[in-house]
Amino acid sequence: MIRKxxxxxxxxxxxxxxxxxxxxxxxxxxxxxxxxxxxxVLSRCRPGDVRRQIPGAPPAQAESMDRILADIDRVILPGxxxxxxxxxxxxxxxxxxxxxxxxELVSAALNVNGMLWRTSPAATELEEAVLDWLRQMLxxxxxxWGIIYDTASISTFHALAAARQSLQxxxxxxxxxxxxxxxxxxxxxxxxxxxxxxxALALGIGLEGVRKIGVDNEFRMRPDLLHQAIEDDLRAGxxxxxxxxxxxxxxxxxxxxxxxxxxxxxxxxxxxxxxxxYGGPAAVVPELKWVLDGCEAADSIVVNPHKWLFTPIDCxxxxxxxxEVLRExxxxxxxxxxxxxxxxxxxxxxxxxxxxxxxxxxxxVIRYFGVAGIAARIRAHVSWASELAGWIDDDPExxxxxxxxxxxxxxxxxxxxLDGQPSEVVDRFNEDLIEAINRQGEIFVSHTRLRGRFTIxxxxxxxxxxxxxxxxxxxxxxxxxxxxxxxxx
Amino acid sequence: MIRKxxxxxxxxxxxxxxxxxxxxxxxxxxxxxxxxxxxxVLSRCRPGDVRRQIPGAPPAQAESMDRILADIDRVILPGxxxxxxxxxxxxxxxxxxxxxxxxELVSAALNVNGMLWRTSPAATELEEAVLDWLRQMLxxxxxxWGIIYDTASISTFHALAAARQSLQxxxxxxxxxxxxxxxxxxxxxxxxxxxxxxxALALGIGLEGVRKIGVDNEFRMRPDLLHQAIEDDLRAGxxxxxxxxxxxxxxxxxxxxxxxxxxxxxxxxxxxxxxxxYGGPAAVVPELKWVLDGCEAADSIVVNPHKWLFTPIDCxxxxxxxxEVLRExxxxxxxxxxxxxxxxxxxxxxxxxxxxxxxxxxxxVIRYFGVAGIAARIRAHVSWASELAGWIDDDPExxxxxxxxxxxxxxxxxxxxLDGQPSEVVDRFNEDLIEAINRQGEIFVSHTRLRGRFTIxxxxxxxxxxxxxxxxxxxxxxxxxxxxxxxxx
Numbered sequence: 001m002i003r004k005x006x007x008x009x010x011x012x013x014x015x016x017x018x019x020x021x022x023x024x025x026x027x028x029x030x031x032x033x034x035x036x037x038x039x040x041v042l043s044r045c046r047p048g049d050v051r052r053q054i055p056g057a058p059p060a061q062a063e064s065m066d067r068i069l070a071d072i073d074r075v076i077l078p079g080x081x082x083x084x085x086x087x088x089x090x091x092x093x094x095x096x097x098x099x100x101x102x103x104e105l106v107s108a109a110l111n112v113n114g115m116l117w118r119t120s121p122a123a124t125e126l127e128e129a130v131l132d133w134l135r136q137m138l139x140x141x142x143x144x145w146g147i148i149y150d151t152a153s154i155s156t157f158h159a160l161a162a163a164r165q166s167l168q169x170x171x172x173x174x175x176x177x178x179x180x181x182x183x184x185x186x187x188x189x190x191x192x193x194x195x196x197x198x199x200a201l202a203l204g205i206g207l208e209g210v211r212k213i214g215v216d217n218e219f220r221m222r223p224d225l226l227h228q229a230i231e232d233d234l235r236a237g238x239x240x241x242x243x244x245x246x247x248x249x250x251x252x253x254x255x256x257x258x259x260x261x262x263x264x265x266x267x268x269x270x271x272x273x274x275x276x277x278y279g280g281p282a283a284v285v286p287e288l289k290w291v292l293d294g295c296e297a298a299d300s301i302v303v304n305p306h307k308w309l310f311t312p313i314d315c316x317x318x319x320x321x322x323x324e325v326l327r328e329x330x331x332x333x334x335x336x337x338x339x340x341x342x343x344x345x346x347x348x349x350x351x352x353x354x355x356x357x358x359x360x361x362x363x364x365v366i367r368y369f370g371v372a373g374i375a376a377r378i379r380a381h382v383s384w385a386s387e388l389a390g391w392i393d394d395d396p397e398x399x400x401x402x403x404x405x406x407x408x409x410x411x412x413x414x415x416x417x418l419d420g421q422p423s424e425v426v427d428r429f430n431e432d433l434i435e436a437i438n439r440q441g442e443i444f445v446s447h448t449r450l451r452g453r454f455t456i457x458x459x460x461x462x463x464x465x466x467x468x469x470x471x472x473x474x475x476x477x478x479x480x481x482x483x484x485x486x487x488x489x
Numbered sequence: 490m491i492r493k494x495x496x497x498x499x500x501x502x503x504x505x506x507x508x509x510x511x512x513x514x515x516x517x518x519x520x521x522x523x524x525x526x527x528x529x530v531l532s533r534c535r536p537g538d539v540r541r542q543i544p545g546a547p548p549a550q551a552e553s554m555d556r557i558l559a560d561i562d563r564v565i566l567p568g569x570x571x572x573x574x575x576x577x578x579x580x581x582x583x584x585x586x587x588x589x590x591x592x593e594l595v596s597a598a599l600n601v602n603g604m605l606w607r608t609s610p611a612a613t614e615l616e617e618a619v620l621d622w623l624r625q626m627l628x629x630x631x632x633x634w635g636i637i638y639d640t641a642s643i644s645t646f647h648a649l650a651a652a653r654q655s656l657q658x659x660x661x662x663x664x665x666x667x668x669x670x671x672x673x674x675x676x677x678x679x680x681x682x683x684x685x686x687x688x689a690l691a692l693g694i695g696l697e698g699v700r701k702i703g704v705d706n707e708f709r710m711r712p713d714l715l716h717q718a719i720e721d722d723l724r725a726g727x728x729x730x731x732x733x734x735x736x737x738x739x740x741x742x743x744x745x746x747x748x749x750x751x752x753x754x755x756x757x758x759x760x761x762x763x764x765x766x767y768g769g770p771a772a773v774v775p776e777l778k779w780v781l782d783g784c785e786a787a788d789s790i791v792v793n794p795h796k797w798l799f800t801p802i803d804c805x806x807x808x809x810x811x812x813e814v815l816r817e818x819x820x821x822x823x824x825x826x827x828x829x830x831x832x833x834x835x836x837x838x839x840x841x842x843x844x845x846x847x848x849x850x851x852x853x854v855i856r857y858f859g860v861a862g863i864a865a866r867i868r869a870h871v872s873w874a875s876e877l878a879g880w881i882d883d884d885p886e887x888x889x890x891x892x893x894x895x896x897x898x899x900x901x902x903x904x905x906x907l908d909g910q911p912s913e914v915v916d917r918f919n920e921d922l923i924e925a926i927n928r929q930g931e932i933f934v935s936h937t938r939l940r941g942r943f944t945i946x947x948x949x950x951x952x953x954x955x956x957x958x959x960x961x962x963x964x965x966x967x968x969x970x971x972x973x974x975x976x977x978x
Contacts, residue, residue, distance in 0.1 A: 009862075009865075010865060010866055010869055010952075010955070011952060011953060011955070012522070012584070012586050012587050012799075012952045012953050013586065013587030013588060013857065015519045015520075015522060015523040016519075017587070018515075018518070018519045018522065018587045018590075018591075019515060019516060019519040021587070021591060022515030022518065022519065022591060022594075023512055023515055025591055025594055025595065026507075026508060026511035026512055026515055026594075027508060029507070029511070029594070029595070029598040030504045030505075030507045030508040030511065031504075032598060033501070033504060033507065033598065034504040042607070043607070043609065043610050043611070045610040045611070047606065047610070047830055047831065047832040048614070049610065049614075050610050050611045050614035050615065050618075051614040051615075051617060051618050054614070054615065054618040054619075056621075057622065057625060058622035058623070058625060058626055058855050058859075058860050059855070059856055059859050059860065060859055060860050060861050061859040061860075061861055061862070062856075062857060062858055062859040062861075062862050063856045063857065063859065065588065065591075065857060067856075068588070068853055068856050068857060072595060075611070076611045076615065076849070077611075078611075079609065079610040079611025079612075079614060079615075080599055080601060080609050080611050080612075081601065081607065081608050081609045081610070082599075082601075083599070083600050083601045083602060083608070083609070084598065084599065084600045090608075091602075091608075091825070091826075094600065094602070095501070095600070096597050096598055096599070096600030097501050097502065098501050098502030098506065098507045098510070099502060099554065099557070100597070101507075101594070101597040101598050101600075102507075102510055102511060102514055102554075104593055104594065104596075104597035105511075105514055105515075105518070105590070105593065105594045105597065106514065106518070106561060107593075108585050108589070108590040108593035108594065108801045109518040109521060109522065109573065109585055109590050110569055110571075110572070110573060110585070111572050111573045111583065111584070111585030111590075111801050111802055112569060112570065112571075112572045112802075113572060113580075113583070113802055117536065118531070118532070118570065119570050119572070119579075119580075120532065120568065120569050120570045120572070121532050121534040121536070121538065121539055121568040121570070122532070122534070122539045122564070122565045122566075122567075122568025122569050123568075123569075125537070125538075125539035125540040125543070125568060126539065126540075126543065126565065126568075128540060129539075129540050129543040130543075132545075133546065133547035134547070136546060136547060137547055150639055150841065150843065151841045151842060151843035152842075152843070153840055153841045153842050153843065154840065154841060157691075157840060161690075161691065164693075172693065172695060173690060173695065173696060174695055174696050174697055175672075175695045175697060176666060176672065176673070176689070176692075176693045176694040176695025176697070176698050177665060177666040177667045177669075177693035177695075178666045178667075178669040178671065178672040178673055178693070178694070178695075178698070178728075179669065179670070179671075179672050180666075180667040180668065181668070182667065182668075183664075183665065183667040183668050184665070184667050193823075194821045194822075194823045194826075194842070195842060197821055198819065198821055198840050198842075199840075200665070201650075201662060201818065201819060201821070201840075202646075202650065202691060202692065202840050203665075203691065203692070203693055204653075204661065204665045204666035204667070204692050204693020204694070205665040205667070205693070206660075206661060206662065206663055206664045206665025206666075206667075207662060207663050208663055208664060208665070209665050209667070239667075250823070250825055251824075251825055306843070310501075312597040312600050313600055313601075313602055313843055313845055314843050314845050316843075329690065330687065330690060332683045332686055332687055332690070333683075334682075334683045334739070335740075335936070335937050335938040336580070336739055336740055336935060336936065336937040336946070337580075337683075338936075341536055342536065343536040351642055351643065351646060351687050351688075351690075351691050352639065352640045352642045352643060353640060353641075353642050353683070353684060353687075354639065354640035354641070354642065354795070354802055354803050354805075356802055356803050360565070364557055366547050366548070367547075367548055367551075367552045367556075367557050368502065368551060368552065368554060368557060369551055370547075370548050370549055370550040370551040370552065371547050371548065371549050371550075372549050372550055372551075373498075373550070373551045376498075376499060377499055380499055446825060447824070447825065448824050448825040449824040457825065463499075463500060463501045464500060464501050466499070466500070
């Protein structure tokens, strides 16, 4: 029997306290965004440093907001790697912009679940409207219907799920894949993101169900090898069903030749998915529209506003020219979710039932900066990356390792002192270099491996980054390189 | 060639403007939360009403924040179904509480992706710490390791994925499911959430791979029928691999007897997943701890703080006593994500690479209300639901259709005027009644179907709900029922 406990104070934080703490936090954030450069980009914590400061048991009684906010400074902030820092050049550099942060704030307050049209018509209709805006900004044709998922991993998962659903002669919705007497095979380049393989793991296709296609000397998928692989697989009894082309790969931002891949997909009846999670937004810039060349023939495309469209994580946009296939793959409406309106219910198009109101922040970001403003910022990032590539090319102690079509530069140090040394020594030097750069704290860069060589990657994408930050980054890199050489004696 | 456009203003919103707009929004939200009851709970929009007010093309030039914020009032708000309203009694009633909203605000500003430990040690370590708090609050034993996903759909998907990975004698990671000569089968009650079937769709198990088990007269899975089904399936050549027990089903909040289901899973070597997305949080209340009875034997459990723990959507907690299996199912580390620290990298435990810093809001909610405060609120919801059940039982014009173990009440009107009418007429009357109640706008309730009967569902769970709101809800329901009877003449 439930106890009645009429004495306990119930309800939410009072409006007055919300106002007070809210104003305090807005000021805190304004200061944080403004003075972020006093923090090291990469957190200096060691494993356990944060956890050690958190009590082992939850608080039995309520604590004051002042105390909680003080702990954000004391406990949390030292353990933050500052993704919103203008000198964050790791992975892909992203942005929680002002209007985007405020959009998240409103979404959290409304706290709607946009699973059905009726559960907030504005969530569904704003998503439809703003994704049509973005479609126009990217120059994609009208047949592309859009939906917002959380991450590109989930978008690509839905692409492969739809591809699986589109198979002729096998009802995977009803039967699954067990008992199928041919094995499915998906294709992507050696440079494709690991999310393609994660999707294959998820969908019951398995890692052997993904065949990696070789790339040319600029890290782009080779259509001739794709064609050959599909033919070979058909002969060997595989069931080819999907190709993922990447426009802006993770390591080098290379762009697969979609216009040449599309006819191969058409010939063999394969679903063509385009991973433009990073590269897609570049198409907002008129002179970079080529990044989506050939995509009008795609079955699906993923573009991440939380990567290079100044929108806080998470927000991944999935465009699909055959949304009815996606719907066949996932629609399931139990009685308690039936509704009578003739309108889009986004829950029918994916695995997740709960849907945050993510369109709101994207709408605010696009309006606040305007299409021209977004294009100008992306254009600037690309031009700074191009400048940096030039500096690297002009410096005999460094070597660029990939073309720079967008805002990410791949390179390594090849100082004279290492002339004639085995490649492991050069790799090791660059590993030490990246470690020294990141430990120093002014900038944060990441690495990859290209043709077996350890490679430093510097990505530009934060909205607060200026040309001066790139000048500084290059200085930091060269300074640490010199220091490291001196230490080696 | 990229154009240089040095003239355009770049960068983010200024700190001053962020401060000004942020303060404005905090006041707007404080007012919204405080005065929400002047809005109809269910939006009165008709399809197209919102979209019609949004320009067909994106703005070429930047717009002012004032204009954007004005449009939130003008365009967005009328299209909102107010999930954060104290009289939202539909589906499951949820809460974006004050500390939770502020937590989301901080997360959006930090904008970290907690994919790796190093990409923000605080994101990983706070997640570990706060999930250990919640584990203690729920009374789960120490072997349960936790991770935060976005939704229960994704948590249950990971449960079934881990179950699939745990199969002996078949390497689904490498091979997928194509070519498997036995078909997998998962089990859940007729009352289980549709996310179990969505997971089966996703994972390549197919809808036929989910067998629904009958329930007793209180809508709880019958262990005897489960046992029989597994035996029958084994004889028929199926490969049983997973049982999902639900503690707090969506329609009636019935609680499957986990303590009786667990030995059956053990006997046949099946993964036991417990869906406590809604019901789990009740275990924070000492006298409701029984809801998780038997769960110590589970392989995985999902509990959603965004349902009944006052945390804004999205936040779904997944506990697993065999995290190494989850890791085997999903770990894939490309070169560009390799890191050297010996610490948890949550990206290894799921399909999503991008991970918002969701632990922050949960930490703030638990601290702000305290364990006792959270328990008091849940306890109050349960006691009001119990009162409402009593009023329904005492009213000859209404009939309760399920037990009320928690805060959700299932009932229908059976007015004297309909005595002796066929069941379709009673169903139709209740459909009209729910439509009238929701259109009226003071409260929002949803429906389900129980033993073929159209059923009204009233869920209590918002933190601002008081006993007075339940009194009002009951008045609204009776008033609309009388009005409808009068109209029928």
